Amino acid sequence: MKTYAEIMEQLKKPFPPGTVKVSGDGKRGHIPVQVYMSRLEDVAESQWHWRIIGEPVFNFEKNIVIVKGEITLVDAIRQGLGVAKIKNVEASLIKNALMTAESEAFRDACDKFKMGWIDLAPYRDWSKNPGIDVSHQTLIDENPIIEGFDPNIHSVMPVSNRNCIKCKNPLSQNEELLLSMNGIKHAYCKEHVPKQLIKKQL
Ligand SMILES: [Zn+2]
Structure with a gap:
C-alpha cells in the first residue's frame, strides 16, 4: 500500500x-x-x-x-x-x-x-x-x-462500485443511470429493479 x-x-x-x-x-x-x-x-x-x-x-x-x-x-x-x-x-x-x-x-x-x-x-x-x-x-x-455535450468525454465513465442488493452483481453505468433517472435510491441491477418503479427508460 x-x-x-x-x-x-x-x-x-x-x-x-x-x-x-x-x-x-x-x-x-x-x-x-x-x-x-x-x-x-x-x-x-x-x-x-x-x-x-x-x-x-x-x-x-x-x-x-x-x-x-x-x-x-x-x-x-x-x-x-x-x-x-x-x-x-x-x-x-x-x-x-x-x-x-x-x-x-x-x-x-x-x-x-x-x-x-x-x-x-x-x-x-x-x-x-x-x-x-x-x-x-x-x-x-x-x-x-x-x-x-462533448463526444470525447461522454463515452467512458468512472466505475460506480455499487452492487445489486438482490444478486450482489456490480452495477453498470447504464444501470446506475436508469436508477438515478427514476429516483431509485437502492442499488438494483436491470433484472432485479422493481418494474413499477421504472417510469423513464434510458
Ligand atoms: Zn440483481
Whole structure:
C-alpha cells in the first residue's frame, strides 16, 4: 500500500505531450476523463473510489443537469461538481447530458487533487499569479466550466462500485443511470429493479 503523500506525488506529475485537448480558439484546455481515470488506476490502484452524491438535479427551465460526486483517495475526500446542458428532453439526449455532467464532476474532483495542473497552467489565469507555484500549490476552488455535450468525454465513465442488493452483481453505468433517472435510491441491477418503479427508460 502507498501512502497518500506517495500517491499525490505521482498524481501531480505532468501528462505526456498532447494530452490536453485545446478549444478551437486556443483559449481553453481540458484533459479527457479517461486520462484522469487511467492515472488514478495506475498510481492509486485499489486505493481510490469514485461515487455520485445524491440524485442528479435537473433544471428544465435552464435546460441543465447538475451532478455532484466525490473521489476518495486513501483517507482524503474531494468533491466535484458537473454541469451540462440538456439540448432536448429526448431520453437519449438527457442521458448524454447526465454522462457529461458526471464526467465534469469527476474531472472537477480530479482537479482538486492537483491532477493536470502543470499541463493546464497555460490555460488558467490564476496559474500565472506570482504567489502561486503550480507544482506546490494549495487548493483553489474553481467554478465548474459549463460546457455543452462533448463526444470525447461522454463515452467512458468512472466505475460506480455499487452492487445489486438482490444478486450482489456490480452495477453498470447504464444501470446506475436508469436508477438515478427514476429516483431509485437502492442499488438494483436491470433484472432485479422493481418494474413499477421504472417510469423513464434510458
Ligand atoms: Zn440483481
